[in-house]
Amino acid sequence: MGRHSCCVKQKLRKGLWSPEEDEKLFNYITRYGVGCWSSVPKLAGLQRCGKSCRLRWINYLRPDLKRGMFSQEEEDLIVSLHKVLGNRWAQIAAQLPGRTDNEIKNFWNSCLKKKLMKQGIDPATHQLISEVQLIKEEKCAENKSLEVPQLKGLIPAISSLRAHEPAFLMNDPYYEGGTLIEASRESADNNNYMIRPVFDSLPNFEFQSGLDLVSFNSNLLSNYHDPPRTMDQNHLEMSPHFEFSSMPSLTNFDHPGGTMSGSEFSNNFASRMSSLFFHEAKDQCSTNNSSSVGGNYTGFQMSSSVENAAFSWCSGENKLDCLFQYQVNGTSKCEELKPQGPWQEDQLHIGPVNSSSVDFGSFQLTSPSEDLTPPNFDIFQQM
DNA sequence: AAGCTCCCCAACCGCCATGGA
DNA sequence: GTCCATGGCGGTTGGGGAGCT
Known part of the structure; x- marks a missing residue:
């Protein structure tokens, strides 16, 4: 102590x-x-x-914290993630940009638990309380008969609990090994629940067109709502605008107690960027699944000497591509944006923020055109 | 108004993993 | 391999505000 x-x-x-x-x-x-x-x-x-x-x-x-009440989508996502992750708050928080593990934990303990209990759902197992009771009684009966405890009664329950396990959890070492895990993997595949996290996977984020965590989640959660709620993909309560507080962003890598590594900063950056992409991507997905470049302008402008430059994304072939469109001498061009290998400090910097923009950092082009020397493009969101 | 209870949530605590010496 | 410092995580606590009597 x-x-x-x-x-x-x-x-x-x-x-x-x-x-x-x-x-x-x-x-x-x-x-x-x-x-x-x-x-x-x-x-x-x-x-x-x-x-x-x-x-x-x-x-x-932290400037990128989301404040205020949890939205219905966030609430649903927490419940569904808790169903498969349990009390692993940090991992749950990783799927909710701007929310902390502590915040989610408190929200769970103070609100969600009670809500589930009211609906007759055991918050620990996510099963109907009557079923949990049944399992307990089954266990008691087995103990009473002085037999070696069997898990036979539990396995079907756990299997059904994990039947909707998102595929991205399959990569989690926690889920490796055991026939039960394999069963749930098959089940997930058979149910077309393949989905990958898009929140923190920049720069190599991928997702399956037409699926997102929220819609996936609404399927998963339909049993929590009475009457069952329907989720319209076009109706998203989450703000399409990624918000920061008025606090300034970090501007300096010189640190008296040591310098911030590129990876430390890029993690934060990636989270912010991918969060932004996710919200924008959802809106785009719901209206346009084509992989054409032209119609997917998201409204992000590039501050550079290049004319009519725009940062955009497009989805296709299960990938989310970052595209940079610009004009040089009146000719329209398009480049795919990728970091050049691991983020380096000299590749990535967070610039000053003024009242009219939020700065997300800078990219370099991987395949610069012959007639364009690639500058470091600052990406910012118009306020 | 005062006292009491409830409960939310910020902060603490202890444990564990990791990396460097 | 061991020790130590540090960071990350989940469980827990307790201060204080809200509501009730």
Whole structure:
């Protein structure tokens, strides 16, 4: 028992964070970026342990946090993910951009659990409580008869529980091995539930046309709603605009306690970008499944010297492609955007944010045209 | 108004994994 | 291989606001 080793050495503050502390931490991270958390309190002038600073940043100060109530889609997604992942909040949170594991955990414990209970669903097993009761009684009877405990009664229940397991979970080592897992894999395949995460898979994100997590989820969840709800793919409560707070983005990689690695930053960047793509992609998918380039302009402009430049995406062949359209000397051109191998610090930077744009970073073209020296294009969303 | 209870949620705690010395 | 620092995660706690008596 006791405080963390990082807290033992010094008399450190605990409890709620004051606005002054928040300001100090925010200013520090904004200026120097996320590096070595253990050195942050000292360098930021805080009487807190590094862990506490990290938590405060992740759960509260981070600029890309979504605030406010959970939407119905988010709620449904949490329930469906919990069904297959259990209390693995971090993994659930990874599928909900802008939400933290802590937030989801609290939401689950305070609201969703009760909601499910009201509907007669056991929140632990996601089965009807009467069925759970039955299984318990079955177990009791087996124990009473002093036989070696059998799981026969449980296996069909668990199999049905996992029948709708999203395919992307198949890559999870947690799900490897065992006949039960294989059964669920087959079941998932047979039910055409193949889907891949599109949230954090940039730059190699892929998805199956016509399917998204929300619509998939609505199928999965139909048994939770009485009467069963229908989900119209064209009706999405999630905002198509990826929102940031007014807080500035990180601008500097120089860090007194160490520098931020490209991968650290690109992870964050990828999450933000792919989240943006996802929301835009859903809208595009619902109206246009063609793979043509022309009609898929999303409204993202490129700040560069190139004329009439536009950043767009198109779907086709189970892939989501990032395209950069521009004009040089009056001739329209189109390039596929890809990072050149792993993100490098000199490839990726977050630029200053002004009142009219949110900056998402920069790309380089992989196959530059002969008549165009590829600049570093800054991508931003018009506000 | 005061006291009490409930419960939400921010923050803490302990454990574990990982990487470097 | 061992030790240590650090980060990440899930479970838990308790401060404080809301609602009730």
